[in-house]
Amino acid sequence: MAVNLKTLTQNEDLLSGGHRACAGCTGSNILRQIMLTAGKDTVVGGATGCMEVVTTIFPYTAWRTSFIHSAFENCAATISGVETAFRSLKKHGDLPVQREKMNFIAFGGDGGTYDIGIQSLSGAMERGHNMLYVCYDNEAYMNTGIQRSSATPLGAHTSTAPAGSVKQGKEQNRKDLTRIMVAHNIPYVAQTTPYHWKDLATKVEKALAVDGPAFINILMPCTVGWHFDTAIGMDIAREAVETNFWPLFEVENGVYKINHKPKERLPIADWMKKQGRFKHLFKPGNEHLLERSQQHIDSEWSKLLKLEEMTQG
Amino acid sequence: MEQKLVALSGNEAVAYAFKQAKPHVASAFPITPQTEMMHKYAEFVANGESTTEMILVESEHSAMSAAVGSAAAGARTFTATSSAGFALMWEIVYIAASLRLPICMALVNRALSGNINIHCDHSDSMGGRDAGWIHLFSENAQEAYDNAVMSWRIAEHMDVRLPVMVNYDGFIISHTADSLHMLPDDAAYDFIGKYKHAYTLLDVENPITVGPLDLTDYYFEHKTSQLAAYAKAAEVVQKVSEEYGALTGRTYEYCEEYKLDDADMVMVILGSSAGTAKDVIDDYRAKGVKVGLLKIRMFRPFPAKYIADKLAGRKAVAVLDRSASFGGFGGPVFTEVRSAMYGQQVPLHGYIYGLGGRDFDLGQVATVIENLKKVAAGGRVEDINLLGVRL
Numbered sequence: 001m002a003v004n005l006k007t008l009t010q011n012e013d014l015l016s017g018g019h020r021a022c023a024g025c026t027g028s029n030i031l032r033q034i035m036l037t038a039g040k041d042t043v044v045g046g047a048t049g050c051m052e053v054v055t056t057i058f059p060y061t062a063w064r065t066s067f068i069h070s071a072f073e074n075c076a077a078t079i080s081g082v083e084t085a086f087r088s089l090k091k092h093g094d095l096p097v098q099r100e101k102m103n104f105i106a107f108g109g110d111g112g113t114y115d116i117g118i119q120s121l122s123g124a125m126e127r128g129h130n131m132l133y134v135c136y137d138n139e140a141y142m143n144t145g146i147q148r149s150s151a152t153p154l155g156a157h158t159s160t161a162p163a164g165s166v167k168q169g170k171e172q173n174r175k176d177l178t179r180i181m182v183a184h185n186i187p188y189v190a191q192t193t194p195y196h197w198k199d200l201a202t203k204v205e206k207a208l209a210v211d212g213p214a215f216i217n218i219l220m221p222c223t224v225g226w227h228f229d230t231a232i233g234m235d236i237a238r239e240a241v242e243t244n245f246w247p248l249f250e251v252e253n254g255v256y257k258i259n260h261k262p263k264e265r266l267p268i269a270d271w272m273k274k275q276g277r278f279k280h281l282f283k284p285g286n287e288h289l290l291e292r293s294q295q296h297i298d299s300e301w302s303k304l305l306k307l308e309e310m311t312q313g
Numbered sequence: 314m315e316q317k318l319v320a321l322s323g324n325e326a327v328a329y330a331f332k333q334a335k336p337h338v339a340s341a342f343p344i345t346p347q348t349e350m351m352h353k354y355a356e357f358v359a360n361g362e363s364t365t366e367m368i369l370v371e372s373e374h375s376a377m378s379a380a381v382g383s384a385a386a387g388a389r390t391f392t393a394t395s396s397a398g399f400a401l402m403w404e405i406v407y408i409a410a411s412l413r414l415p416i417c418m419a420l421v422n423r424a425l426s427g428n429i430n431i432h433c434d435h436s437d438s439m440g441g442r443d444a445g446w447i448h449l450f451s452e453n454a455q456e457a458y459d460n461a462v463m464s465w466r467i468a469e470h471m472d473v474r475l476p477v478m479v480n481y482d483g484f485i486i487s488h489t490a491d492s493l494h495m496l497p498d499d500a501a502y503d504f505i506g507k508y509k510h511a512y513t514l515l516d517v518e519n520p521i522t523v524g525p526l527d528l529t530d531y532y533f534e535h536k537t538s539q540l541a542a543y544a545k546a547a548e549v550v551q552k553v554s555e556e557y558g559a560l561t562g563r564t565y566e567y568c569e570e571y572k573l574d575d576a577d578m579v580m581v582i583l584g585s586s587a588g589t590a591k592d593v594i595d596d597y598r599a600k601g602v603k604v605g606l607l608k609i610r611m612f613r614p615f616p617a618k619y620i621a622d623k624l625a626g627r628k629a630v631a632v633l634d635r636s637a638s639f640g641g642f643g644g645p646v647f648t649e650v651r652s653a654m655y656g657q658q659v660p661l662h663g664y665i666y667g668l669g670g671r672d673f674d675l676g677q678v679a680t681v682i683e684n685l686k687k688v689a690a691g692g693r694v695e696d697i698n699l700l701g702v703r704l
Binding site for chain 1: 337338340364365366368369370371372374375378379380381382383384385386387388390404405408412508513514515516517518520521522523524525526527528531
């Protein structure tokens with residue numbers, strides 16, 4: 001079914017206002033968009049992290065669907081348990097309300113997904129549970145104070161890999177988790193951003209419709225950790241796509257499709273300039289780091305083009 | 314109730330006990346010596362004898378996490394592990410208890426690493442003794458089976474709603490063929506009853522939030538309400554055990570007494586070693602030595618007053634721990650029993666024995682009894698002693 005803004009906005013908002021997300025947070029926006037598409041028949045699991053903390057401070061909850069948080073690294077395993085319980089209770093006629101299908105969505109930040117939760121995620125995907133795992137990737141451990149993760153891009157300043165007089169922020173490139181998920185040969189894997197609402201909603205709809213596990217990696221520009229004005233989070237998300245830093249693509253049953261190919265890709269330096277976390281890269285002597293970033297992005301993009309060509313065959 | 318006499322290993326016996334509850338979900342990850350239990354269970358499922366959905370996870374951490382998810386969704390759920398597997402679960406073991414989820418788990422006791430060792434001691438269970446689970450210990454396959462059947466009733470009692478761990482000694486019980494009486498499936502299920510959830514994530518019309526952030530303003534109150542559950546749990550263990558006794562003829566209490574009534578000297582012990590101790594006690598009794606045994610079945614909640622009453626007025630008490638508390642004053646059982654005995658003038662000393670599956674033999678029991686005799690006669694032995702080790 002084609003995603004339509006008019007119907008989407010008429011759906012029930014399942015994440016209430018009044019949660020404690022920062023001003024300018026794009027994460028709560030991601031959750032709301034997902035839930036507008038998923039609807040009420042959904043159980044949500046949250047890994048420890050920003051979005052879990054800001055939505056469920058006892059005695060309050062922002063969730064209008066059932067929600068479970070257990071720990072940092074185990075959201076995928078926890079939701080795999082919920083999903084299995086659903087199948088078993090259904091089979092035995094023991095559900096509180098008999099129904100054919102429910103949605104099971106686990107979400108975690110990049111720390112809870114790329115790093116500490118990758119084993120639990122990999123296991124759940126391999127086992128084939130009927131669940132969607134969403135990573136909201138803000139490229140560092142924002143909830144604990146902006147520490148570097150394996151999703152942090154080269155050169156970014158974080159509290160554990162700061163820019164100083166000797167070191168210039170993170171010294172490694174980011175890990176490509178989306179492709180690791182593709183390697184699980186699950187029916188649906190995608191990347192998107194909250195700016196591309198239609199793309200996001202379509203991907204959530206597809207992910208929830210497949211029989212088996214699905215994974216969506218969503219870039220979540222973070223005003224606090226990336227150091228940009230609270231008003232421009234969505235612009236940052238859009239430009240991440242226009243620079244090919246964060247391509248919009250999906251992999252359905254192994255077939256790659258790039259959903260948006262920028263007519264003219266913008267230089268990565270333009271995007272970095274708007275974020276305080278990269279400020280030091282523009283100092284004289286650090287030109288090579290900007291070049292290295294650009295080369296990495298261009299080489300990843302050309303790989304992606306080849307993968308699309310190869311798999312569309 | 315007529316019951317079949319069967320020959321099974323402890324692992325097989327517990328697999329049957331779990332199957333008889335018709336659980337909705339089981340999560341499992343292999344670790345010796347627990348593996349055979351889940352092999353047996355997987356066979357039940359493969360042959361259609363059980364309709365349990367199994368989640369074959371990639372680690373014990375995920376086994377407990379999936380069990381938490383399943384139980385929070387309102388499904389009857391169990392898992393099993395040993396040693397390092399339990400240690401890996403540890404974070405989520407606390408969460409299962411805090412969320413008041415009635416998960417049952419077989420903990421096939423095995424030494425913790427390092428060095429790595431696959432044989433029996435109680436360091437795994439003792440490492441998790443403050444996590445909020447009910448800990449039941451078993452002397453043999455019969456007791457492991459009985460504890461496992463009862464574990465559902467205890468965990469799922471609406472006044473309890475806490476996870477229960479059925480402990481039985483790795484290899485000694487888990488892999489040894491033993492004769493035991495098993496309830497017929499129908500009778501076991503009638504005793505256990507159909508599962509009723511206290512809450513579920515799956516009721517779309519009544520959504521709930523489980524596991525929120527709980528700060529300085531509420532966390533303590535929540536822990537206080539959890540603390541209150543353990544007194545209830547102890548009552549329920551007693552009640553369920555009595556009911557089970559009426560059904561099967563096998564009665565259980567918090568502890569088993571063996572030749573305790575008139576005993577001047579008492580050994581306190583857990584698990585399979587009790588059988589060895591009983592044998593030697595018989596020999597000493599034949600010689601007129603008034604020695605008896607108190608075998609602790611329920612270690613958590615710790616029945617402090619009950620144990621203090623049983624040991625009151627004795628001339629000497631020896632507490633045997635199959636685990637060490639590194640840097641502590643004796644093993645965990647010793648410190649608990651000694652604390653329970655505070656204010657009483659009963660001489661009490663402790664032993665650490667059997668680490669990493671070191672055989673607990675007749676000679677070691679005799680050593681303990683000789684020491685008890687010495688203390689009872691006004692002599693002294695060290696507070697904490699090691700048994701069966703080359704020094």
